[in-house]
Amino acid sequence: MSKRGWQEIPIAGIPFLESTEYHTGDWKVFRPVIDEQKCVKCGNCWMFCPDSAIEWDGESVPKPNYKYCKGCGICAEECPAKAIEMVR
Amino acid sequence: MQKVVKQRMMALNGDEAVAWAVKQSNVDVVSAYPITPQTLIVERISEFVHNGEVDMEFIKVESEHSALSACVGAAAAGARAFTATAANGLQLMFEILYITASLRLPVVMVVVNRAPSGPINIHCDHNDTMGARDSGWIQIYTEDAQEAYDSTIQAFKISENPEVLLPTMVTLDGFFISHTLQNVSLLPDEVVHEFLGVRKVPKIKVPEIHGDKEVPLMLNPRYPLTFGPLDLFDYYFEHKRQQIEAMMRAYKVIEEVHREYAEISGRSYGDGFIEPYRIDDADVVVVGLGSTMGTTKTIVDELREEGKKVGSIRVRVFRPFPRERLKKVLCNFDAVGVLDRGISFGHYGQLYTDLCATLYGVKDAPAMIDFVYGLGGRDMPPKLLKKIFEEVLEARVKGPEPVFRIKGVR
Numbered sequence: 001m002s003k004r005g006w007q008e009i010p011i012a013g014i015p016f017l018e019s020t021e022y023h024t025g026d027w028k029v030f031r032p033v034i035d036e037q038k039c040v041k042c043g044n045c046w047m048f049c050p051d052s053a054i055e056w057d058g059e060s061v062p063k064p065n066y067k068y069c070k071g072c073g074i075c076a077e078e079c080p081a082k083a084i085e086m087v088r
Numbered sequence: 089m090q091k092v093v094k095q096r097m098m099a100l101n102g103d104e105a106v107a108w109a110v111k112q113s114n115v116d117v118v119s120a121y122p123i124t125p126q127t128l129i130v131e132r133i134s135e136f137v138h139n140g141e142v143d144m145e146f147i148k149v150e151s152e153h154s155a156l157s158a159c160v161g162a163a164a165a166g167a168r169a170f171t172a173t174a175a176n177g178l179q180l181m182f183e184i185l186y187i188t189a190s191l192r193l194p195v196v197m198v199v200v201n202r203a204p205s206g207p208i209n210i211h212c213d214h215n216d217t218m219g220a221r222d223s224g225w226i227q228i229y230t231e232d233a234q235e236a237y238d239s240t241i242q243a244f245k246i247s248e249n250p251e252v253l254l255p256t257m258v259t260l261d262g263f264f265i266s267h268t269l270q271n272v273s274l275l276p277d278e279v280v281h282e283f284l285g286v287r288k289v290p291k292i293k294v295p296e297i298h299g300d301k302e303v304p305l306m307l308n309p310r311y312p313l314t315f316g317p318l319d320l321f322d323y324y325f326e327h328k329r330q331q332i333e334a335m336m337r338a339y340k341v342i343e344e345v346h347r348e349y350a351e352i353s354g355r356s357y358g359d360g361f362i363e364p365y366r367i368d369d370a371d372v373v374v375v376g377l378g379s380t381m382g383t384t385k386t387i388v389d390e391l392r393e394e395g396k397k398v399g400s401i402r403v404r405v406f407r408p409f410p411r412e413r414l415k416k417v418l419c420n421f422d423a424v425g426v427l428d429r430g431i432s433f434g435h436y437g438q439l440y441t442d443l444c445a446t447l448y449g450v451k452d453a454p455a456m457i458d459f460v461y462g463l464g465g466r467d468m469p470p471k472l473l474k475k476i477f478e479e480v481l482e483a484r485v486k487g488p489e490p491v492f493r494i495k496g497v498r
Contacts, residue, residue, distance in 0.1 A: 003322060003323075004323075004326070005326065006326040006327070006329040006330050006333075009323065009326055009327075010292045010293070010294055010305075011192050011253065011292065011305070011327075011330050011334075012190070012191050012192040012193075012253075012305060012315065012327075013190055013191060013315070013316060013317070013319050013327050014292065014294065014305070014313050014314065014315070015314050015317055016294055016295075016296055016297070017296045017297070018296065018297055019314070021296070
């Protein structure tokens with residue numbers, strides 16, 4: 001999609017898309033990969049993720065959403081089962 | 089044409105005249121921090137608030153950075169916001185100056201010109217507001233207390249115009265205007281109320297978020313918008329382009345507001361942008377800003393009596409710079425003296441450089457000399473002004489060299 005010109009966007013620097021349209025995960029270097037065998041489904045990664053980029057239904061293995069995950073590694077650090085590996 | 093309304097005259101100094109203008113302008117929020125020579129503005133306004141004479145929120149803050157930040161928040165919430173400062177206070181606001189302009193918030197600020205430190209000085213020069221000339225604010229330099237009053241009222245109307253939506257800085261010379269008592273004509277409250285009305289928040293369309301509905305450009309939980317988020321190389325430049333265009337549209341709005349105001353008050357300042365004085369058959373003119381231009385008129389009169397064809401032009405609006413007007417008028421003269429109460433170290437005075445850029449490549453451009461004077465409140469006596477006129481007259485024969493001359497320094 002071609003980018004909009006100055007007459008096609010709102011003034012005052014107001015964003016014209018909802019924040020979910022900004023894929024802040026684009027710039028990550030490492031991404032968290034969860035080992036389903038090791039995961040104890042405690043929900044720590046889901047709770048600690050500063051960007052709410054880990055999706056969890058409360059029962060199964062949580063899933064990182066790579067569209068928004070910036071790759072900070074907090075989930076890996078907080079995982080008590082060492083089930084999360086940061087992969088380049 | 090509207091009839092000029094009956095007005096009441098009060099003996100006020102420049103600061104008090106500004107405070108009265110704010111009192112009458114239906115301002116919702118004032119947030120300011122006192123600094124000489126602006127203090128009287130804050131004092132008078134806080135008295136008005138304390139005495140219940142105005143329906144206004146006065147936010148006390150710990151610094152100028154916070155003062156302007158509070159105005160940004162208030163204006164983003166739809167309020168008419170005002171602040172005032174000088175020199176060092178303005179410098180502490182620097183970050184927020186650019187933010188106010190880029191968020192397109194019509195904040196009005198009065199700056200009482202004071203020389204920036206150091207060494208510490210409390211008297212007038214223009215280097216403080218000249219430092220802020222590129223921040224995206226409209227700048228109006230006034231000549232006396234009456235004009236400071238008139239321009240403060242006009243500033244709200246200019247800034248809030250949906251074609252503009254930029255903040256305006258009205259300046260007055262520290263002590264020369266701020267602390268000098270003058271007869272000031274005040275419009276009746278209801279006339280100012282009618283002239284300005286209540287601030288109208290413009291509406292914008294953000295289809296991806298709010299559909300076809302036009303939503304108010306303000307912080308409003310009903311129609312959420314984000315103000316001032318990250319804006320990198322993909323869209324920042326487009327937003328700056330919008331600011332450039334808004335400044336261009338401001339020319340027309342400033343002129344209209346000035347004319348409308350003149351119709352009810354009976355007072356005008358040239359065409360609102362430049363105020364020429366006895367230039368019709370002049371050979372040379374002196375161009376400058378602020379209170380010095382009052383003295384300059386007296387000197388023009390004296391020299392005219394001696395048979396010398398001289399005139400003066402006061403630049404009232406510095407941003408947007410009235411380049412087309414100045415280009416047109418200045419080519420009529422052989423030589424032009426530029427009075428700069430400021431200096432860009434390593435270059436010339438700010439007015440001179442802008443005039444050079446305006447006249448570059450123009451056929452019949454006059455010879456131009458830059459006279460830097462009055463830094464730190466150094467007086468500009470009539471005798472010195474006369475000497476400057478003589479030097480400009482001489483330049484008709486001898487040429488403008490040297491073009492950079494510092495006056496009134498030992």
